[in-house]
Amino acid sequence: MEAPTGQRTVGAGHSYYTGAGRRIGCFWAVLLLLALAVLLLAGVMHVDVRLLMPQLGDQVDGPPVTNVMFLKTHKTASSTVLNILFRFAETHNLSAALPAGGRFHLGYPWLFLARYVEGAEQGGPERRFNIMCNHLRFNPPEVQKVMPNDTFYFSILRNPVFQLESSFVYYKSHVPAFRNVTSLDAFLASPWAYYNQSLGLSNAYARNSMWFDLGFDNDAPPKEDYVRARLLDVERRFQLLLIAEHFDESMVLLRRLLRWRLDDVVAFRLNARSRHSVTSLSPAGQERAKHWCALDWRLYQHFNRTFWARLRAELSPRRLRSEVARLRERRRELAALCLQDSEPKNKSQITDFRLRPYQSGRADIMGYNLKPGLDNQTLQTCQRMVMPELQYMAHLYTLQFPDKPPKNIAFLEA
Numbered sequence: 001m002e003a004p005t006g007q008r009t010v011g012a013g014h015s016y017y018t019g020a021g022r023r024i025g026c027f028w029a030v031l032l033l034l035a036l037a038v039l040l041l042a043g044v045m046h047v048d049v050r051l052l053m054p055q056l057g058d059q060v061d062g063p064p065v066t067n068v069m070f071l072k073t074h075k076t077a078s079s080t081v082l083n084i085l086f087r088f089a090e091t092h093n094l095s096a097a098l099p100a101g102g103r104f105h106l107g108y109p110w111l112f113l114a115r116y117v118e119g120a121e122q123g124g125p126e127r128r129f130n131i132m133c134n135h136l137r138f139n140p141p142e143v144q145k146v147m148p149n150d151t152f153y154f155s156i157l158r159n160p161v162f163q164l165e166s167s168f169v170y171y172k173s174h175v176p177a178f179r180n181v182t183s184l185d186a187f188l189a190s191p192w193a194y195y196n197q198s199l200g201l202s203n204a205y206a207r208n209s210m211w212f213d214l215g216f217d218n219d220a221p222p223k224e225d226y227v228r229a230r231l232l233d234v235e236r237r238f239q240l241l242l243i244a245e246h247f248d249e250s251m252v253l254l255r256r257l258l259r260w261r262l263d264d265v266v267a268f269r270l271n272a273r274s275r276h277s278v279t280s281l282s283p284a285g286q287e288r289a290k291h292w293c294a295l296d297w298r299l300y301q302h303f304n305r306t307f308w309a310r311l312r313a314e315l316s317p318r319r320l321r322s323e324v325a326r327l328r329e330r331r332r333e334l335a336a337l338c339l340q341d342s343e344p345k346n347k348s349q350i351t352d353f354r355l356r357p358y359q360s361g362r363a364d365i366m367g368y369n370l371k372p373g374l375d376n377q378t379l380q381t382c383q384r385m386v387m388p389e390l391q392y393m394a395h396l397y398t399l400q401f402p403d404k405p406p407k408n409i410a411f412l413e414a
């Protein structure tokens with residue numbers, strides 16, 4: 001006898017669903033086993049799982065830090081950091097403390113004053129900004145006038161031997177102490193023949209320039225008590241000192257402390273010299289540079305130590321390795337997406353003047369050409385990543401102060 005249609009349907013349906021239920025159960029069991037196997041394999045092969053599931057690694061606890069002051073020291077990879085901060089300001093609609101009027105820095109080499117910031121004196125004495133990162137000579141009470149109380153302060157240091165070599169080539173014709181000497185080795189062999197202490201500020205790039213940028217006396221004798229007291233000052237004022245030689249590890253640490261996303265801290269190397277404008281110092285010259293810049297040498301040694309101690313406190317070695325690997329991988333992806341030939345170009349090869357960095361002295365400062373044919377959104381992302389310091393500052397200035405005359409960067413066209 002044939003069962004009524006409805007019963008048969010229900011019966012058939014029931015057995016169908018029972019079979020399907022079994023299949024679904026199997027599916028989840030297999031998936032669970034697979035996941036366990038991957039985790040086991042990752043453990044055995046010392047692979048960080050976040051490398052396999054990148055979206056997991058981009059999770060951060062709590063809101064991002066948005067009040068940030070970066071002391072932009074000279075010739076220390078600071079333009080690359082500035083690019084990161086300007087991008088963050090622009091994409092998060094944050095205000096930046098930019099140089100007033102037609103200026104390109106915040107009063108450097110004079111000690112910073114709040115009135116060097118555009119708009120600091122408008123809207124009453126309480127006007128505060130989110131991001132501050134243009135060159136200035138650090139002067140905490142004045143910086144505090146334009147930055148909120150909960151600002152995160154950080155800076156970056158570089159081995160003074162290489163920092164001095166970079167300065168020498170870049171500021172060769174600008175700094176009196178460097179003007180009349182053929183090489184840095186010759187300068188370091190008898191610095192007092194070229195360095196006139198009474199010229200003060202104009203020679204700041206020639207000796208202990210990071211110490212000077214921090215607001216201290218770059219000609220002070222490196223006496224133990226004095227050095228220790230100033231290092232303590234820096235520790236009190238800054239939450240973090242990064243190290244240019246370990247730039248990627250620095251970005252991992254910075255991102256963690258600021259609770260930013262990975263893409264916020266991925267950057268291309270900016271303001272780098274082409275290989276033919278880098279000179280090498282003899283081993284004796286290197287030792288003399290450490291002696292000549294003894295204050296910077298102490299500064300660098302001290303904060304190189306604290307940097308690694310901080311990294312160890314924040315991340316296990318394996319986690320650090322995997323985060324650095326992820327950062328590099330993402331940089332490679334973005335280079336392939338944005339850059340012509342995925343690499344930097346020297347000044348004569350850069351076709352768009354808006355992307356050509358400011359050139360100084362004998363240095364050939366490299367930049368980038370973008371790939372042709374990028375869609376609008378990708379183009380915007382890529383342009384931001386390769387935009388040199390002066391152009392980016394002028395761009396933000398126009399966005400922030402549309403009624404003011406724009407910064408005149410026509411000289412970059414030459």
Ligand SMILES: Nc1ncnc2c1ncn2[C@@H]1O[C@H](COP(=O)(O)OS(=O)(=O)O)[C@@H](OP(=O)(O)O)[C@H]1O
Pocket residue numbers: 073074075076077078079080162166244245247268269270271272273278
């Ligand atoms: N990501 C990264 N890692 C390591 N080093 C880097 C990085 N980005 C820039 N650089 C090097 O930093 C030098 C430029 O420093 P600044 O941008 O601070 O110079 S400036 O004071 O703003 O003119 C310049 O050094 P030299 O090439 O020796 O002159 C750059 O090569």
